[in-house]
Amino acid sequence: MSYKTIPLEERRRLREKKYKKHNLANILTHWFNVGMWLLLLPTGIAIISSPRLGLSPVWWQEMFRNLFGNTANLIHFHYTLGLIWTFVLTFNILLGFRKYFVPFAATRMLLDKDDLNWLRIKPLQMLGFMKDKPLPPQDAYNAGQKLYMYVVILGTVGIMVSGIVMTYNAVFPPWMKQWAQPLHWVSVFAIVAGLIIHVYMGAVFPEEKEAFFSMFSGKVSAWYARAHHEKWYWLKVKEELQWEEQVAQEVEEAGQTKIVEGRKTVAERKLTVKPTAVD
């Protein structure tokens, strides 16, 4: 792979250098979501007690019913938290729609040709084939993450809609309450199937260690970006170069105006804070 030819000094520099991958809004929403899933998933599984479905062990159902006193309390806990979860996520998305959601969807979620190739090669590599074939360069999220993102978004909407139908049982007709149940669990289990991989890759898998800490700091090293998300890395480098060019231009303009006008400009006053940039 291409990054394996990078010499030691450059590698050291890349390991030190950090790029910002996640903004604060994403980090907070992510950990809020984690907390809610940790509370909602066990209680939800405990509620499903139909022996015809056989989805949860009886001891689990009884443990949670004993913990909460009875079935009704357990269900009330589940849907009260569920409503808070629904409200906060919806609120966050609406509040940050222009600033966070639209750019995120436009730059980080769309699948391109490299992603499709990645999806063709990666599963085979995991099974032990085509080990020597290089993987196509990836964006800020790789193709697998992107696919899972769609599952999560659709599943979350499915969980929220069906959850609201079942919570406000006096409002909705029986046929909707009947179909809301399978919709609720299909969505949950589809997300959980990916969640197992997500948690493993994020928190345990050694190569992705940086991804875990980036969910607190928001930052990853340039080396990690280069190795795992190459397209995004070059984008960051390009942004950085553009910024450097812009600064250089600003400095130049500030110098000219000083000569012409003979008094300090706003740009110049800013520059005095960072005198090294003048050179």
Added chain:
Amino acid sequence: MDSKKRYGFVIDVSRCIDCRACQVACSVENSVPMDQTRIWVQDLGVKGEFPNLERTFVPYNCMHCEHPPCIEVCVSGATYKDQNTGLVLVDQQACIGCGFCVDACPYNARYLDKRRGVVDKCNACLPRVERGQQPACVATCVGGSRMFGDLNDTQSDASITLKNARSVARLDYEANGHDTDPNIYYINAPSMAGLELPGDSRQPLVTQSGFLPRDPQYSLAEQGWKKVLTPLLFAGIGASFLVQAVYFTKQLIEGENEFEE
């Protein structure tokens, strides 16, 4: 299911005159909506040839089955068989009124309360029973047709009446892997009603249409989930877990290195 008590109804069919006072008492006691009823009286019609005519009325409510088909479809356990009393009850705080149990009950003993969005049914007036009173329908029955009591207790009035009955019949539903084992015992039915069998029979015996228990019904939302989606989801989650487990084991065996990339 074993329960300390096994509350049930013993109904003397020969004593029912179709006055429906039980229905009124039930509706008042339990605030049942005007267009619904928890209990009712089935008219089996006039039987026989003049002048030997019989007309039989069969009081009806939840059979509080030993093996109720309604309970196994309830997803949340909102409807359950109470371990202490043996009664089949609905916790309406937990019920969302999806109606799976209404479809599954072979006796049509349940209904959807559309206003509150929950399922409602006979609870044998449990609050009254806990105070030592009889259920409203039993207390109000003018002919003494309805009796209620602990059938596990051989000294209860209901058990003694049942023991001394001329005939006993139950509307057992035994098919498709079900055996409801109902706890309403119909006694002393006139011979022509078709309700009569000698002794304590476990066989269903009524042939009039609309009176026999019907097959439990399962809607597509209930069935499709069970037969198709559950295996699919378990396969998905199983595969995902397996992949994770393989990589984790590999990681444990190979160890970790801080400068590994």
